[in-house]
Amino acid sequence: MRRPGALAAAVAPGQADLGVLLAVEPLHHLLLGLPGDPPGPQALVITGARVSREPVVADEQDALSRLDGIADAWLVHDFPIGVPLDDSKTRAVVGRSAPVRIGRGSAPVAFDLPFDAPPSLAIGEDEEGSLCVADQRRAWVSGRLGHVGEPLTRQALGPVVDQLLHLTGVTPAVVGADDDPESLSRRWVRGHLATSVAVDVQHHHAHVAATMVEHGIPGGRQVIGVVLDGHGRGDDGALWGGEFLVADYAGYERAAHLAYVDLPDRQGPHQPWRVALAHLRAAGVPWDPSLPTVRASDDHERGLLDDHLHDAGRRTSTSSMARLYDAVASLSGICHHTDYEDQSVSELEARARAFGLGDLSRRTRVYAFGDDGDPTPIIWSVVQDVRKGVDPGLVAARFEHAVVELVVGNVRRLHERTGLSTVTLSGGLFVHPLLAQACLERLRSERFEVLTHSRVPAGEGGLALGQVAVLAHRRGGSAVGRRPA
Numbered sequence: 192m193r194r195p196g197a198l199a200a201a202v203a204p205g206q207a208d209l210g211v212l213l214a215v216e217p218l219h220h221l222l223l224g225l226p227g228d229p230p231g232p233q234a235l236v237i238t239g240a241r242v243s244r245e246p247v248v249a250d251e252q253d254a255l256s257r258l259d260g261i262a263d264a265w266l267v268h269d270f271p272i273g274v275p276l277d278d279s280k281t282r283a284v285v286g287r288s289a290p291v292r293i294g295r296g297s298a299p300v301a302f303d304l305p306f307d308a309p310p311s312l313a314i315g316e317d318e319e320g321s322l323c324v325a326d327q328r329r330a331w332v333s334g335r336l337g338h339v340g341e342p343l344t345r346q347a348l349g350p351v352v353d354q355l356l357h358l359t360g361v362t363p364a365v366v367g368a369d370d371d372p373e374s375l376s377r378r379w380v381r382g383h384l385a386t387s388v389a390v391d392v393q394h395h396h397a398h399v400a401a402t403m404v405e406h407g408i409p410g411g412r413q414v415i416g417v418v419l420d421g422h423g424r425g426d427d428g429a430l431w432g433g434e435f436l437v438a439d440y441a442g443y444e445r446a447a448h449l450a451y452v453d454l455p456d457r458q459g460p461h462q463p464w465r466v467a468l469a470h471l472r473a474a475g476v477p478w479d480p481s482l483p484t485v486r487a488s489d490d491h492e493r494g495l496l497d498d499h500l501h502d503a504g505r506r507t508s509t510s511s512m513a514r515l516y517d518a519v520a521s522l523s524g525i526c527h528h529t530d531y532e533d534q535s536v537s538e539l540e541a542r543a544r545a546f547g548l549g550d551l552s553r554r555t556r557v558y559a560f561g562d563d564g565d566p567t568p569i570i571w572s573v574v575q576d577v578r579k580g581v582d583p584g585l586v587a588a589r590f591e592h593a594v595v596e597l598v599v600g601n602v603r604r605l606h607e608r609t610g611l612s613t614v615t616l617s618g619g620l621f622v623h624p625l626l627a628q629a630c631l632e633r634l635r636s637e638r639f640e641v642l643t644h645s646r647v648p649a650g651e652g653g654l655a656l657g658q659v660a661v662l663a664h665r666r667g668g669s670a671v672g673r674r675p676a
Contacts, residue, residue: 274354284627289645293648299331299332302405306660306664311361311365311659314377318422320651321334331355365388366390367655368380398649399418400440402653406642410663412613416437416438419513421513421619431511432509432513447563447605449566450567452566453508455469455500456505461528463535466514467517468485474566487528519573525538525583536620542584544625598630598634602614616643616644
């Protein structure tokens, strides 16, 4: 937990937590000073040699050029870097260490599989994903790749694949990728690995399958899978992200989801104000300049957005819970623009922590979703509170409480319908401890067996592991059908 005054406010602004790297190598101790040395720094703010969305810079001269203006100083070495990797990153979630990023010191992560897998490779998906190689009863998950949409990441993808296949000795007969037709990683598979059978795997099904693998769930056993994240193409062409699946490795039923809202495009993660205005439009709330999210844009920007929302060819329907977080973060004035992945969610959670979720409904009024996951009542409640001058942190807490209640209510209804009592929690939103802990505690209090991530990230870094699990239970190449679970 961040202590006031411990570091400059410009270091991880708006965050409740700070990432800490302990001095675990002799060089770290030398940097901070040995006993008897002149006083050195008490702490150093460091980062990996990496531009956002790109792979790690492994060459010293390249780093000095590409990272110029980002860092004040560089720590270099005369040893060449054979396999560029980010530092591993973990955080405490639901009372134990959970990976946010697989990297140096932990990659590749090896798994014993609870089923037989063919020689296979899974490519994950475009945004900050990882690779997975499997054969028979073993699987290995790589470190983070970077965003495949970046040219440098695509250039590095082939060598990373070759290195992992060489390390594991696997020659893949089948290759899995995200089934989004716009996925660049999917296109890369078809262009570079044409000798292997290609299989498309639905994004959120892979999330559920990854959680099942971590906990050794055997083939044929079904679970209730809760997946809350930012995106993932669904069977109907919409972008999913607030999903409740009844699933095993071979198939799934989409049993419930957050109600659809039309967004103007896929720029939402970087411009929460656009998502907020789209949610206002969907809820029938005027774009009143008294609202922070309206003031965050000018007349020209709002005019363009209005045109996009009226153009069916430029709209995208989504059930994404992360985009609803974006909307609430902007409506409450917490975050209108983002510079890095998950910023709006992190800042919203940081504000909510001061109020807590445990007994919030006993202490104050709370929000609630409408029927079938309709977010309209949430949007109206947030707008009313903002107009009343309610603390943004309390708005955030009331919203997070409503999300927990939506999760528990849907799981309870699916249990009554199916008799299933094992629940998986996956997707990028469950990287955040406030939501993950609250859902876990509530579900366990109702005697559900709750499975969470502890070896691969709940977000995109674990997706490839789920893809190889689905591949192992699918036959017939890319012609993959859905079946009721």
